[in-house]
Amino acid sequence: MRTFVALTIAFVTAVIPVYGQAGIAATPPMGWNSWNHFAGHVTDADVRAAADELVSTGMRDAGYVYVNVDDTWQGKRDADGVLHPNDRFPDMKALGDYIHSKGLKFGIYSSPGAKTCGGYEGSLGHEAQDAKMYAAWGVDFLKYDLCSFQDNMHKAEAEHPDDPNAANALMVAAYKKMGDALKATGRPIVYSLCQYGVDQPWKWGPGLGANMWRTTDDINDTYGRMIAIGFSQAGLAKYAGPGHWNDPDMLEVGNGGMTEDEYKTHMSLWVLLAAPLLAGNDLTKMSEADKSILMNKEAIAIDQDALGKQGDRLYESGDLDVWTKPLSGGRVAVGLFNRSWSVRDVSVDLEKIGFKGNAKVWNVWQGKDMGRRSGVYTSRIPKHGVTLLVVSK
Structure with a gap:
């Protein structure tokens, strides 16, 4: 042997x-x-x-x-x-x-x-x-x-x-x-x-x-299990790329065990991880919220970006996380995550992710141009929620 x-x-x-x-x-x-x-x-x-x-x-x-x-x-x-x-x-x-x-x-x-x-x-x-x-x-x-x-x-x-x-x-x-x-x-x-x-x-x-x-054991339709799996992927980015992907298991969006904010966290984390996106719900009974999460074109574009890079944790502070994913064209996707049980402010220093001076900030889930920003960008996020951004020059 x-x-x-x-x-x-x-x-x-x-x-x-x-x-x-x-x-x-x-x-x-x-x-x-x-x-x-x-x-x-x-x-x-x-x-x-x-x-x-x-x-x-x-x-x-x-x-x-x-x-x-x-x-x-x-x-x-x-x-x-x-x-x-x-x-x-x-x-x-x-x-x-x-x-x-x-x-x-x-x-x-x-x-x-x-x-x-x-x-x-x-x-x-x-x-x-x-x-x-x-x-x-x-x-x-x-x-x-x-x-x-x-x-x-x-x-x-x-x-x-x-x-x-x-x-x-x-x-x-x-x-x-x-x-x-x-x-x-x-x-x-x-x-x-x-x-x-x-x-x-x-x-x-x-x-x-x-x-x-x-990369993990099975997911289930609970916030605790989902984030335990998703955030455990820190450090694996270098092993993913075109033709070979880390898989933190299938999506639970639409199965009813999480809130809309929690499902947005789920989808945001998976697209930042360049994870395979395999819906696991009953497609005949989707709510409009389910559809809006699963079919958000900008979120999907982060996952499917041609650069083929998996994202990783930028930093963690208590129940707050910031993750980034390099995108084609010099852009960067940023996920600001609030794992706490109350509304919190979560911030990212744009200079630390490569943007000195003015940068264009787009809020994916709001579908909104947040204008030109510099320095520290802060977002107020509900419990178990997320702000998903695309930052460009």
Whole structure:
């Protein structure tokens, strides 16, 4: 196992400049995923309805193009090892065709383990077979969730107690196997690693052909969980760029567990992080506030900026945070965050982010030109709220 670990590390080091297949995920992927709202009850009809709503609401035109079926679509494998969908998904190829007919892209879910998180069939031992099947269905995105493969990792730890890298090396090899299988199909498929940040995937994920990788455990529709995940991303900016993105998990906007200000904080933080934007709500029941947050063109433009830079924390003072993200054209996006339970003033020194003298300040959520500013810019922010700015010369 020690030799295997060394070879794995050598492999990753050798190929880390290669970011998946050329042209895939040049900006952070955007779309919709079934899990946050529908979880294990999702059906073919739910997914088709989501595709319809992405078009009719304007979300597709705003950039949300991936329609991703998460866990629990799987049925059983036949005698030849072919995995068939369950009765909630009568024809996956037809579903993919429907999604494509809407000008959208089709995403799916599996696991390197024998079982998925929901206890359905995983891809262990069937990686090449499944990858070919996905390509035949017209799949454009694969979320590959660690799940039961953790049992294999625990076994490796027990069998090699003197080798602290045994389990993680086994995991890396499993993700490499599917990455190779996807590449071999010849179809451009976004490869999304979902293994909760185990063993710092931002360091080795690109070398396996991954386009994005989870940096945290699962999000949920609460302010506390959302900010714990979002603000934990400080320091990871250098690992993101065109074709390879840090993923702090999907969006909860519209699921009802947070206030409008808290959802604006959620969206602001994710766009500053250049995170994949995968809506996780019931698109058929969106409020106008939900739509205004998810489809704010200027917020999306920060996330999708061609420079491809992830933002990072500028400074933190108690419950107040200031984050910045470099943008094309010498602009800078700035997030002023108030994590406290009362209205607070949050400030940023414009000179410290590269703007000496007058700078133009635009308030994204207000859609308002704040005029020419210099020195310290201060904004009064409600509890759990945010001011999202774009500053330019």
